[in-house]
Amino acid sequence: MTLLRRGRWITAISLLLLGGIYVRALVFTPEERLQGLAQKIYYVHVPSAWSAMLAMGMVGLASILFLFLKDPRYDRFASASAEVGTAFSLVMLTTGPLWARPIWGTWWTWDARLTLTLMMFFMFIGYQVLRGAVADPSLRARYAAVVGICGLVLLPFIHLSVYLFRTLHPMPIVLKPSAPSAPPAMVITLLSSFAVFTLLYVGFVIQRYAIGEHTHDA
């Protein structure tokens, strides 16, 4: 089985599982008393944010490996991960305001977490614009790697922003040292969604990498 077909299969399975997550979240997961149904936006918003951050982390790590080893496969992988990360960032940045509007009373606020995640989205975009602007493949890969590493540096600030700054954004529910701050039924749905979004990331990246490998659109 070719890499492209493998990626397609993983994506197809992930999308089926995502359908299952939708059913579980909408039908079988209890409604939160204070936020109402808007709280269920968490089950797509938080995992999409996770996948976007995973994508940026992979871009950064692959960029470091590229700069050390000069292997173009790392550059190609970083490029694939950046494009996939843009898609997940878009999900994160559209579902977040849809939760914020009924809960905070505003679509957007220039709070530290929101501003930093918007910066991450612009870094994904900038990374790809840069790749499109530099014709020389070797220079393109080196410049892009520097942007990718800057994105990696941004990640801890995004995760810790709710602790470092006074923000409106909720604290982590699962990714924290103490026990999850939600009932088990909600945590199971959230963790399942994390797993499915991670698998979806893998499927997308494999496909995108396979396409880049053929076209040399690294």
Place this chain on the structure above:
Amino acid sequence: MTPDAIPQTGGYMIAAYIIAAVILLGYTVVLWRRGSARTKS
């Protein structure tokens, strides 16, 4: 708090789920078409 006091925020939830599905399915289609164009060339 009684169940009647639960905020009616279902519309926002439905919009978020639809938008997420559209973006992810849309990107799947884009990758599928690019992959198919690759195998034809």
